[in-house]
Each structure stands twice: as structure tokens, then as C-alpha cells.
Amino acid sequence: MKKLFLLWIVLGTFTLGAAFSNSAEAKGKVNLKLEEFDGGFFSIEKPRGWEVVTAGSCADFAFLMYDPGEPLRQIFYFGQVGPVYMSEQQKQIDYQYMKMGGYPILWFEMPVVNPLTPTNFLSQFHLIAQTEIAQTFMPQCPRLENFQIISALPQQNPI
Numbered sequence: 832m833k834k835l836f837l838l839w840i841v842l843g844t845f846t847l848g849a850a851f852s853n854s855a856e857a858k859g860k861v862n863l864k865l866e867e868f869d870g871g872f873f874s875i876e877k878p879r880g881w882e883v884v885t886a887g888s889c890a891d892f893a894f895l896m897y898d899p900g901e902p903l904r905q906i907f908y909f910g911q912v913g914p915v916y917m918s919e920q921q922k923q924i925d926y927q928y929m930k931m932g933g934y935p936i937l938w939f940e941m942p943v944v945n946p947l948t949p950t951n952f953l954s955q956f957h958l959i960a961q962t963e964i965a966q967t968f969m970p971q972c973p974r975l976e977n978f979q980i981i982s983a984l985p986q987q988n989p990i
Contacts, residue, residue: 870894886969895971907973912959915952916943938964950980 865876868883877883877896884895890910897905915938916922922943925936942958944951956975959965965972 868896884969884971891968893969895969895973897971905973912956913941914938915941915947915955915959917945917947919943919945938962940964950983953978953980 864879866879868875868877870883870885872888873885873892873894875883875894875896878898880900881896881898884897886893887910893907893909895905895907922939925939929936929939940962941964942955944955953975956973956978960972960974
């Protein structure tokens with residue numbers, strides 16, 4: 832059995848936005864003018880002038896909203912990301928399989944995330960974003976380079 836894991840990132844669990852740098856904004860005096868964005872099968876209120884990029888549908892739906900004037904200001908959501916490898920051994924097994932004439936494994940360039948924790952996953956997200964499969968899905972996929980965890984809350988494993 833392949834030790835791959837398809838990580839679901841739920842909007843209520845994971846939505847990221849870049850921090851605003853203006854001192855007035857840092858003091859909480861942000862006065863955003865919102866406008867409706869209608870993507871056909873979903874709608875959202877977004878800051879006026881921001882761009883919206885969508886990809887996928889249903890479970891693999893994703894969107895990225897960003898300020899064209901300051902592209903680091905962004906909010907994004909991915910319904911699912913993956914699969915990623917959970918061990919280097921499994922990645923080597925897949926490599927040997929392909930080397931011996933097996934079918935190409937489309938996700939082979941995905942990184943090993945071991946142990947598979949939210950912290951490790953987010954720390955490796957820049958490697959996921961660089962893959963051909965991610966770039967084909969959404970070329971504007973956020974890189975999350977130099978990502979730092981500020982805090983983490985332990986959560987009991989439901990399994």
C-alpha cells in the first residue's frame with residue numbers, strides 16, 4: 832500500500848493572508864471597501880481592486896485573491912493539496928518502478944513530508960508549489976518561502 836497522503840485543507844481550518852505593512856493598518860484603522868466577486872459557482876466579498884484567480888472545482892477548488900499594487904497582500908484557499916510522500920522509502924520504490932518501465936507517476940516530484948504534521952507540511956509548501964503538477968493547476972500558486980510558524984496548538988489525532 833502506498834504511503835501517500837492526500838492532505839485536505841479546509842477553509843475553516845486553513846486560510847492564510849499576508850500581513851499589512853502600513854502603520855495605520857497596523858493600528859487597526861483599516862477601512863477596506865469591499866466588492867462582490869461572482870465566480871459563477873461561488874461568490875465572495877473582496878477588497879476593491881484586488882484580483883481573484885481560481886482553479887479546480889468541487890473538492891480541489893482553490894482561489895487566490897491579491898492586491899495588484901502589493902502582490903504580497905494575498906489570501907488563498909486550497910480545498911486539497913497533494914499527494915505528498917510520507918517516506919523517502921516510498922519515493923524510492925516509485926522511482927525504481929518507473930526506472931524499470933512502469934507508468935510515470937505524476938506526483939513523483941512532490942516532497943517527502945515526514946512526519947506529516949501541519950508544521951512540516953507548511954514548511955515544505957514552497958517545494959510543493961514549485962512542482963509541475965502545482966504550476967499546471969495554478970501558476971500563481973503562493974510559494975510560502977521563508978515561512979515561520981508563530982504558534983501551534985496540539986491536536987489529538989482522530990485516528
